[in-house]
Amino acid sequence: MQSVETIIANLYVYAGLRSYEDTRVSENAARFSEAQSLYARYQETLSFFTPELLAIPEHTLSQLLASTPGLAVYTHYLEEIARMRPYTLSEAEEKLLAMASDPLDKFDSVFTAIDSSDLQFGTVIDSDGNEVELTNSRYGAFLHSTDRRVREDAWIGLFKGYNALNHTLAANYEGHVKSRVFFARARGFESRLEHATYVNAIPVEIFNNLLTTAKAGSEPLQRYLKLRKEALGVERLEIWDMYAPIVPPTMADISFENAKQLVADALTPLGQEYIDIYWKGFEEGWVDAMANRGKRGGAYSWGTYTSKPYLSMNYEGTLNNVSTLAHEYGHSIHSYLTRSNQPQVYGDYKTFIAEVASMTNEAILMQKMLSEASSAGERAYLLSSYLDEFRGGFYRQASFADFEARAHAKVEAGEALTADVLNNLYADVFADYYGDAVHAHELNQIEWSRIPHFLRSDNFYVYQYSTSFVAATALAKMIIEEGEPARERYLTMLKSGSNDYPIALLKKAGIDMTSTAPMEATIAVFDDLVDQLEVALDEMNALTVTRQ
Numbered sequence: 001m002q003s004v005e006t007i008i009a010n011l012y013v014y015a016g017l018r019s020y021e022d023t024r025v026s027e028n029a030a031r032f033s034e035a036q037s038l039y040a041r042y043q044e045t046l047s048f049f050t051p052e053l054l055a056i057p058e059h060t061l062s063q064l065l066a067s068t069p070g071l072a073v074y075t076h077y078l079e080e081i082a083r084m085r086p087y088t089l090s091e092a093e094e095k096l097l098a099m100a101s102d103p104l105d106k107f108d109s110v111f112t113a114i115d116s117s118d119l120q121f122g123t124v125i126d127s128d129g130n131e132v133e134l135t136n137s138r139y140g141a142f143l144h145s146t147d148r149r150v151r152e153d154a155w156i157g158l159f160k161g162y163n164a165l166n167h168t169l170a171a172n173y174e175g176h177v178k179s180r181v182f183f184a185r186a187r188g189f190e191s192r193l194e195h196a197t198y199v200n201a202i203p204v205e206i207f208n209n210l211l212t213t214a215k216a217g218s219e220p221l222q223r224y225l226k227l228r229k230e231a232l233g234v235e236r237l238e239i240w241d242m243y244a245p246i247v248p249p250t251m252a253d254i255s256f257e258n259a260k261q262l263v264a265d266a267l268t269p270l271g272q273e274y275i276d277i278y279w280k281g282f283e284e285g286w287v288d289a290m291a292n293r294g295k296r297g298g299a300y301s302w303g304t305y306t307s308k309p310y311l312s313m314n315y316e317g318t319l320n321n322v323s324t325l326a327h328e329y330g331h332s333i334h335s336y337l338t339r340s341n342q343p344q345v346y347g348d349y350k351t352f353i354a355e356v357a358s359m360t361n362e363a364i365l366m367q368k369m370l371s372e373a374s375s376a377g378e379r380a381y382l383l384s385s386y387l388d389e390f391r392g393g394f395y396r397q398a399s400f401a402d403f404e405a406r407a408h409a410k411v412e413a414g415e416a417l418t419a420d421v422l423n424n425l426y427a428d429v430f431a432d433y434y435g436d437a438v439h440a441h442e443l444n445q446i447e448w449s450r451i452p453h454f455l456r457s458d459n460f461y462v463y464q465y466s467t468s469f470v471a472a473t474a475l476a477k478m479i480i481e482e483g484e485p486a487r488e489r490y491l492t493m494l495k496s497g498s499n500d501y502p503i504a505l506l507k508k509a510g511i512d513m514t515s516t517a518p519m520e521a522t523i524a525v526f527d528d529l530v531d532q533l534e535v536a537l538d539e540m541n542a543l544t545v546t547r548q
Contacts, residue, residue: 173454
């Protein structure tokens with residue numbers, strides 16, 4: 001069974017990677033669709049397996065495990081399947097669900113086709129007076145421009161593009177949410193949230209604790225945004241000001257070669273083994289870094305148990321891109337370490353763990369840069385950049401999870417998700433987290449429509465960015481301060497794959513995510529970083545006055 005799965009997985013990932021290279025090539029998109037259908041048929045063929053396995057009495061299965069040495073490796077795997085016993089259907093019903101998975105998983109493909117190929121955003125006049133095509137990959141660089149007019153034009157240009165398809169994207173998202181609710185109810189779960197957390201062995205209280213703690217702890221976020229407004233010298237902070245440098249950039253137009261070295265130097269606390277794997281990836285062609293027309297936007301790491309852990313991004317030379325390289329490489333090295341140390345049955349890792357490796361890299365990178373900052377201006381630039389990443393990784397993702405929860409609750413209550421309903425939901429969530437610290441332009445309410453993570457088949461994914469940021473913040477601190485013991489615990493977790501439950505693996509690494517304490521500690525770190533930024537900005541202002 002595993003050998004067949006290996007072949008199908010390689011076909012699937014290869015077709016997907018070729019399709020994402022240039023989403024305008026219809027032949028590649030067609031092959032990817034065929035691969036998706038093949039995988040669905042494979043799942044359909046295997047639909048008998050779990051029901052038959054669960055038909056074996058528990059005591060009989062325990063005796064088989066005890067008396068058959070070759071089965072020992074599957075102990076945890078069988079425990080995970082046994083957890084699903086109350087929610088596993090008959091063989092015929094499982095087959096029907098497997099057959100339904102392919103057509104009901106197409107909403108993400110629809111969004112990708114619209115987002116990467118069909119949507120056009122026009123052009124933007126850059127700060128040098130050149131007319132430049134506005135694309136998703138260039139959008140981030142425009143938002144980091146020091147020219148406010150460029151930022152505003154880029155933001156409005158992009159959002160007008162999505163707004164033109166507001167009703168289409170709403171209908172697509174409603175279909176996706178209804179499909180997820182269908183699968184949850186078919187298995188007997190009371191809600192899609194319960195389904196999503198139970199499957200990953202995550203107590204639903206962790207999700208609820210995150211939303212409660214993040215909203216209650218949003219004052220430091222709003223304080224930072226008000227500090228950003230003062231530093232920019234604007235009368236009102238607009239959405240397009242939220243990523244602008246608040247001090248002159250000390251790092252810009254970074255070559256990709258320099259970015260590679262910056263990341264390697266920063267990650268030395270993770271040990272020589274980790275750094276060797278890092279350079280090995282470049283030598284073996286894991287990385288597709290540069291932006292191209294038609295290439296899927298964003299960044300991701302993807303592979304199979306027997307393939308290289310490929311990494312794709314759209315590098316434009318910003319400090320944010322350097323962080324993205326560190327982030328995605330965290331995924332790829334996690335995959336490499338897992339697959340090099342675990343049998344195929346545990347050769348992947350749960351979503352709850354996945355983002356920890358990437359965000360730990362980002363945190364270590366930023367700590368390294370901050371420690372080497374040679375001036376108040378450099379510290380202020382790095383701190384503001386880190387706070388923006390912090391805001392995006394923790395608060396923003398928590399607000400996204402809040403939006404998902406509210407949208408699913410409406411469908412589960414029998415309500416429709418029209419464009420107006422979704423827009424109002426998003427506006428309400430935004431207000432809960434950002435308050436009056438930033439002006440919510442009317443187009444901001446449609447931002448939900450451009451978030452690809454909302455269309456994942458394993459939705460309720462985004463909250464795990466926030467919980468991963470919490471774990472990564474603590475782990476990076478441990479690795480830097482404790483050294484070898486913390487590093488070994490961390491690398492052991494990366495090498496463990498899915499051979500234990502995510503919460504247990506994090507506890508072994510030194511983090512208890514069942515408590516709100518790590519979340520509260522993360523908010524305290526953010527608050528302290530805001531304090532540090534205030535000091536750095538005051539030092540810069542004092543120096544300016546002295547020179548005058």
